[in-house]
Amino acid sequence: MATVLNRKDFVSDQEVRWCPGCGDYAILAAVQKTMPEFGIAPENTVFISGIGCSSRFPYYMNTYGFHTIHGRAPAIATGLKISRPDLDVWVVTGDGDGLSIGGNHLIHTLRRNVDIKILLFNNRIYGLTKGQYSPTSEVGKITKSTPAGSVDFPFNPITVALGTHGTFVARSIDIEQKHLGEMLKRAHAHRGTSFIEILQNCSIFNEGAFNDVTDKALKADHQLVLEHGKPLIFGKNRDMGIRMNGMRPEAVRLSATVTEKDLVVHDETNLSLAFMLGHFEPPLPTPVGVFYAVSQPTYDGAVNQQLADAKAKQGAGDLKELLSKGDTWTVN
Amino acid sequence: MAVPPEAAEQAAESHESAASAPKPHLKRDHVVIRFAGDSGDGMQLTGMQFTSESALAGNDIATLPDYPAEIRAPQGTLAGVSGFQLNFSSNEVFTPGDEPNVLVAMNPAALRTNVEDLQPNAVIIVDREAFNESNIKRAGYASNPLTDHSLDKFQVIEVDVSKLTSLAVHGLGLNNRAAFRCRNMFVLGMLSWLFQRPIDSTIVSLKNRFKKAPELIEANIRVLTAGYNYGETTEMFASSYEVPAARIAPGLYRNITGNSATALGFVAAAVKAGRPLFLGSYPITPASDILHDLSGYKNFPVYTFQAEDEIAGVCSAIGAAFGGAIAITTTSGPGMDLKAEAVGLAMKVELPIVITDVQRAGPSTGMPTKPEQADLLQSMYGRHGEAPVPIIAASTPADCFDCAYEAVRIAVKYMTPVILLTDGQLANGAEPWLLPDPEQLAPIKVEFATNPEGFLPYARDAETLSRPWAVPGTKGLEHRIGGLSGENLTGNVSHSPANNELMVRTRARKIAGIVREIPPTEVFGDAGGGDLVVLGWGSSFGPIREAVKHVRAKGKKVSHVHLRYLNPLPRDLGETLKRFKQVMVAEMNMGQLLKLIRAEYLIDAFGFNKIQGRPFKVSEMENRINRVLEG
Ligand SMILES: Cc1ncc(C[n+]2csc(CCOP(=O)(O)OP(=O)(O)O)c2C)c(N)n1
Ligand code: SF4
Ligand SMILES: [Mg+2]
Secondary structure (H helix, E strand, C coil), X not given: CCCCCCHXXXXXXXXCCCCCCCHHHHHHHHHHHHHXXXXXXXXXXXXXXXXXXXXXXXXXXXXXXXXXXXXXXXXXXXXXXXXXXXXXXXXXXXXXXXXXXXXXXXXHHXXXXXXXXXXXXXCCCECCCCCECCCXXXXXXXECCECCCCXXXXXXXXXXXXXXXXXXXEEEECCCHHHHHHHHHHHHHXXXXXXXXXXXXXXXXXXXXCHHHHCCCCHHHHEXXXXXXXXXXXXXXXXXXEEEXXXXXXXXXXXXXXXXHHECECCXXXXXXXXXXXXXXXXXXXXXXXXXXXXXXXXXXXXXXXXXXXXXXXXXXXXXXXXXXXXEEEEC | CCHHHHHHHHHHHCCHHHHCCCCCEEECCEEEEEEEEECCCCHHHHHHHHHHHHXXXXXXEEXXXXXXXXXXXXXXXXXXXXXXXXXXXXXXXXXXXXXXXXXXXXXXXHHHHHHHHCCCCCEEEEEHHHCCHHHHHHCCCCCCCCCCCCCCCCEEEEECHHHHHHHHCCCCCCCHHHHHCCHHHHHHHHHHHHCCCCCHHHHHHHHHHCCCCHHHHHHHHHHHHHHHHHHHHCCCCCCEEECCCCCCCCEXXXXXXXXXXXXXXXXXXXXXXXXXXXXXXXXXXXCHHHHHHHCCCCCCCEEEEECCCHHHHHHHHHHHHHCCCEEEEEECHHHHHHHHXXXXXXXXXXXXXXXXXXXXXXXXXXXXXXXXXXCHHHHHHCCCCCCCCCEEECCCCCHHHHHHHHHHHHHHHHCCEEEEEEEHHHHHCEEEEECCCHHHCCCCCCCECCCCCCCCCECCCCCCCCCCECCCCCCCCCCEEECCCECCEXXXXXXXXXXXXXXXXXXXXXXXXXXXXXXXXXXXXXCCCEEEEEEEEHHHHHHHHHHHHHHHHCCCCEEEEEECEEECCCCCHHHHHHCEEEEEEEECCCCHHHHHHHHHHCCCCEEEECCCCCCCCHHHHHHHHHHHHHC
């Protein structure tokens, strides 16, 4: 890229209309700040979203954008990416959009490994429709539609994505700008479907849902930052770690008898480890970072390769020849 | 005309001389044959091959396969019967024929499921050995129909097909099963002789088909030839028949099914538009063959994406259209239900896609392999909000090519989704297709917006009201589109009440304006008016046209108008219909076009409706017309 891009190149002229205090602002800021570093011109970048507060995102990006219908963004992005592999295609979705109504498209996109980047804003609530519980809301959640508490068991986006053998699965947090920026860069550099769950605060309907990992006083003890090749250590004093007790992970305090050598070392290419970390729930810390990243052929790449092979073998399609294929006869 | 009585007479007359002298040819102007057997008996192949032979002999033809819903129902059962019907003629043919003159029944179940459809004195050719006790029982017969006189009104020809087949392949080392599977070629050979069709083309195609198994080429050719010679020598056929060549427009022809023609129409449109074709689709009967065909045309280039469901099918097409491809999706009724929301999105953001609905008998899962025309009102109105979409319907298998092409042309010219309606009858039915010259096809112009100066994503062409197609990758045209109500010109999110009405009306005007693309309505019959006009659309073309021809030949003032454009309707349709004393709308539903016509033109039209998953018979149509005329 010859020209140097900056943040402004990615900011549209539309007024941003999320509620004050909404975590979406922070995510937008991180994306607009990071995009210039990719060196991809705004005209070659496309943001596609479904429906939800989060899905308003494309309006605020000065790229090509498509605010589509509820849950279907991955399918629309897939059609675009297959036929226009030259474009940088991003999907923005929510926990309802991507995991409830659009769960089918999400898992199949991940399974195929289409080269698109999916940002799932998980606020564990339906924001736009004013606060019903979502597939990521905890059991017992009191919302407008569950006054007696939700009795649905939630699932978690990371293990869903891993279950499809998604090739890049990560988690970050709206206000962790630096970490989020790092994850965006990793996601962008990955060839194939990149999936980032971004924990996002809904200040109106689910304020503080992620307090333990965002509150300055609490977060160090509750966030486990994953780094490839490094032992799993966390805590204010970096004196806590994750150790295997037989087949079960446990949090242990480092001491004279328990040293770093006893801890699990993160390996982004180990699917079993990624699953284990994906299942971490309190009292275990919440992992953030790249759970899993492996290189695999992309769907759009393979499809375009087949087209190129067909052309190399049969030559460019000839319409006249195609129409007259098979048994023909002449009437005089 | 029926083959049998003359055949019987002829047999009586020429009995003595039959063995030595060559057998006489009797001329017939058309014959309807149905091949029926177990789904493993190869009846589709036999039928198609006989069709090719007939086409090469210059007949006009129409064919229709009849597949069982089950893939492989138990052998010998009624549910497992697969059929293929062929109408070949020395005149123009419009339908696969009402009532077969000839039935080939490879087993008792095939006889039982088809015998009721036959002409009273039809010829029935059976494989005698297949009428054994267990097969007879499995077909639900209490006694052997070959001996209990229940077939007395037909001319039954019993041939030891199985035995003669195994004799023909003797010495080739085929196992019993493989030998048994050649039986269909014996039948084909016999019928080829009976109708004086050269078998050379079949031999060529057998060589191609079994390229990888030379022993089967030899076996099939031997059996085919044995069947042909058997026809010549057996005393059971006293004469052969000749259906002379039809007078049809000169040119290069091929036989084509509606689904194949649809696929080719889309490829042709994409080639003419100079853009790649993208199909997003989820398999469903009877639409899947379009997906199958297109997935073989990759070098054009054609992208086919087998999506996870119909919603993803249409959505992927919308994504591809956003990127500038000629984007389509194909499905049948249940899939149409699923696609509705996305079609509304495409309509609102004004991106061109074509949604093909190969209609099948509903409601719900209905009769998946059977045709119906009951998705018209869904196509018209089956989306929330004011969401008009142009609708085009094909009337014959070959017409599917033109309609698919036209649907793309309209879609890109007007930046709108277009619904293309075909049905199971058209999809699997086949007819000779006069190959179009690609040079002569209407141009499809795709011009992407490129100039950033004053660019507005929802500025409109003065005539068509179409918006620019501005694809990602174009510098300076970055913009956002979406389903939310959009401001005039910019498309920016707007909740202004007046703007919303303006946009709804503008899009409606755009679609209504497509009327300028529609040629004047053709009246088959009396353009100036008459006693009755039969109005139809889609695959009922054949039976309506043929019935109207018949009654007109008897001097009746009956005409036929057939619609290709269902939304918008042709500008002159109302006044055209008003010239007739009576307007009858014939369709395979409860009266859907009828409702539109009555609402649009305040005409007291009435319906002729059939909802049996079967096309109208010509005779039904004719009877109905006559009853209407009698008042
Ligand atoms: C077909 C359809 N059903 C329902 C809705 C209503 N709806 C809009 S957004 C939404 C949930 C959004 O939740 P989520 O994806 O978590 O997004 P958030 O607003 O929390 O960012 C629902 C149910 C819709 N727009 N379309
Ligand atoms: S409702 Fe919640 S998610 Fe939606 S904009 Fe407001 S704070 Fe953000
Ligand atoms: Mg949410």
